[in-house]
Amino acid sequence: MPLSKLNKEQLEAATAPFGNNLIIASAGTGKTSTIVARIAHLLQNGVEPSELMLLTFTNKAALEMVERVGRFFPKEVVNEIEAGTFHAIAYRLLKKSGRELVLKEPKELKILLRSLHEKRRFSHIEASTAPYSASYLYDIYSLYQNVAFDGSFGAFIEERYPDHSPYSDIYQDLIEEFEVLKGKFNYIDFNGLLLEFIDYLKDGEIAFKEILVDEYQDTNRLQNSLIEHIKKESLFCVGDYDQSIYAFNGADIGIIGSFKDNYPNAKVFTLTKNYRSSKAILSLANRVISKNPRLYPKELEVTKTGNFPPPKLLVFHELFEQYEAIAKMISESKTKHSEIAVIFRNNASADGLEANLRELGIASKRKGGVSFFDSKEIKAIIDIYSIILNPNDMMSFIHLFEYAKGVGGVFAKDIFDALYKVGEGDIYRGLFDPKDKKNPYKKGVVNHQLGLFDDVVEEINRVKIDKGNYPANFIKNPILKHPRMNRDLIDFIYRFYQIVKKGRSTLNPAKLVREIYKSELFHYISNTLATKRATNRDGSIDETKREDALLRIEQKARLLEELSKNYEDRYRFINSITLGGGEMSQGEGVNLLSIHASKGLEFDEVFVIDLMDGRFPNYKLLNKNGNSENIEEERRLFYVAVTRAREILYLSYAKYDKIKDIEYLHSPFLEEAGLVKPTP
């Protein structure tokens, strides 16, 4: 049983009576084991698994914990536990309540916001700075929601970004317009999911016996409000003040700091025995973190015995020399590659390293199947899939139709609007049962390309259309009356018509993915993409390259099909891509991780690289908003990075970047760690 392996402190925490319990668990003190044991303890004592909610920072973490509990209880039991990220759980329970949700990635919504932003004029306003871009404004708005600011968005701008006060009214109006537009398409984003869920919780039907919160130090006020809105008998929060690294996402260490004040009957447990790291690694980490103001004393007890090398500083003349040397060290290391991690402050550091590792034939694993889900072919499949589920998804429609020859964003939107019109607000009906309208397009639509010959073009089109071998209800659709409609485009729309018709009755996600990538529409798209990828500079097409590209596209499509097999619900699959797609890591071997991504993980051998002053900590960010606490967060990041190591730790930096022609000094954290003598 998981409880028997616990030490006294852990056992006390894991068996704490119902109530408001806070467990302060420093790096490597067996946090996960304690949570797993807690769940086991509750299940043993008659708590139903469905009465437990486990909130984690990543879905992977939730899965791992449930799996560990599952070693002691039947699978059917542990699967009943409501476990996942705040967002995943919010989605799941909202879905259960029958709400229609079209989850969109921030990137997509930024495009939507930009379309509104572009129409605004800022030039008449006198301000010392240029207005924020739509993308940045979206991020600020997101932060506004995450910190649960008490007041309007405009007021938030005036308080936090005084330089932009002159724009605050426009910003607020813009955001209001944005919210309306989002509502029109049922679009929802990460924050929206939480807000909607909190709203739903106000009905008071959702109740749990105990809520367990992992990584409590990174909870923001929005998430905290969610926790507070769920009816519960008991709260079990686990975190470490020193590992709070998500301030940019609104994480508020005040939440963990004031737990005792917020919950009068709170009990605090502290885990002090470190099982992970060697003595030398731990004391280095502690030397640095002790420079931060202490919220509570930290006395970590080393339990690891054995002879381990002291942490080593590596200094290089040039950035790429560093990457090359580290790749070489990894190739010569006795540690298993999957037990080695290279950790960095900025993702940009990974590229150079990855290349050098590849050169030595060493496999590496990077977080974020980014390249996979961001590839055009996968996006196209997902767009078609999204439209089949939610035909009125305008963003997906426009992206998709931009693949048609001679169609850009504006024309695509015209077609969408026309379908919307003839379908009386329903794209399905617009496609399959259009209202008989003469011409759904606005009168002003003209052919700018060949303005003089408009009539002629229309004449030619009519002839070609009549020759087509299409079903009557398709070819009679008034949306085909656009003056710029041609045979190719009609073909494209017809292929679209076919896959939508076929796909809408397919209820299994994997089957649907397969139908889509076997469809003529996708065939057309993959051909377009492959041809583009095989086109040389001089315009000639390399046939071998083209075949190759086609093959890779098909492989990716098949991989997507494989991934979809884990789901039974069409909506869940598509939204899981947004909710957890970034967690997927690709490949095997050496782990390349940003510090944020390394959270909660541990490795025998760790390289923390690019430790240059200015890069880590990053000065631009330090002065942002005049926030003097930023340096403390950077220090916590350093602490998180080095405490990932069990036995071997290297810290490295380079003095010069030849590409950017910048000279660097070592990070001040290396001084604090006692590895570099302070510069006078």
Place this chain on the structure above:
DNA sequence: AAATGAAACGTTTTT
């Protein structure tokens, strides 16, 4: 209005 080619840009971190 779309396609193409050239120039600028910017680079924290995540659900």
Place this chain on the structure above:
DNA sequence: CGTTTCATTT
């Protein structure tokens, strides 16, 4: 370095 924005051509 690769993406995104801008300017030019069709």
